[in-house]
Amino acid sequence: QVQLVESGGGLVQAGGSLRLSCAASGRAFSTYAMGWFRQAPGKERELVAGIAWSSGRTSYADSVKGRFSISRDNAKNTVYLQMNSLKPEDTAVYYCGAARFSSSVRVGGIDYWGQGTQVTVSS
Numbered sequence: 265q266v267q268l269v270e271s272g273g274g275l276v277q278a279g280g281s282l283r284l285s286c287a288a289s290g291r292a293f294s295t296y297a298m299g300w301f302r303q304a305p306g307k308e309r310e311l312v313a314g315i316a317w318s319s320g321r322t323s324y325a326d327s328v329k330g331r332f333s334i335s336r337d338n339a340k341n342t343v344y345l346q347m348n349s350l351k352p353e354d355t356a357v358y359y360c361g362a363a364r365f366s367s368s369v370r371v372g373g374i375d376y377w378g379q380g381t382q383v384t385v386s387s
Contacts, residue, residue, distance in 0.1 A: 266290040266362050266376040273358060273381030276350055280385070284345040286360030286378055293362070294338040296376075299369040300345045302356035302383075309359070313345060314369035321366070328354075350385045358383050 272284040284300065297317050303309040313334035314323045322334050331350075336343040343360060358381050361374035368374070 266293060266296060268360050268362060268376055268378035270358065270360050270378045270381040273383045275384045275386065278350060278352055278385055278387050280350050281346070281348045282350065282383060284347065284358055284360075284381060284383075286343045286345075288341045288343070288362065290341075293341045296362040296364065297366040297369050298334075298336060298343040299361045299363065299374065300332075300334060300343075301359045301361060301371065301374075302354075303359070303380075304353075304356040307356075309371050311370055312358070314366065315343065316366040323369075347383070350383075352385045352387045354383060355385050356383060357381065 267289045269287050299314040300312045301309050302312050312325050315334045331348050333346040360378045362376040363369045363374050
């Protein structure tokens with residue numbers, strides 16, 4: 265069992281930065297692949313970035329490549345999402361999710377979800 269709690273969301277102007285954190289409880293955190301997802305009003309939840317549990321290999325949605333960076337600190341049971349050069353279209357509720365396998369880091373493959381944190385980017 266893994267419990268996830270996101271933090272770090274807020275209101276920021278376009279071009280600004282935010283760093284989201286996802287703190288996990290549970291002894292097996294380091295064996296889970298992790299992902300950050302987002303859901304804007306009226307839209308489906310989408311994968312933003314993923315990170316493997318062992319290799320640390322990362323992947324990103326095309327819309328955030330070069331602007332967002334995902335990382336993890338297994339010693340602190342925490343995964344981060346550094347978001348730079350934010351745009352109004354990045355406005356959404358951001359969720360972290362844990363999956364047993366890297367190939368499962370997609371909306372339909374997540375085993376555990378956090379409650380989400382709101383990110384609002386003003387123009």
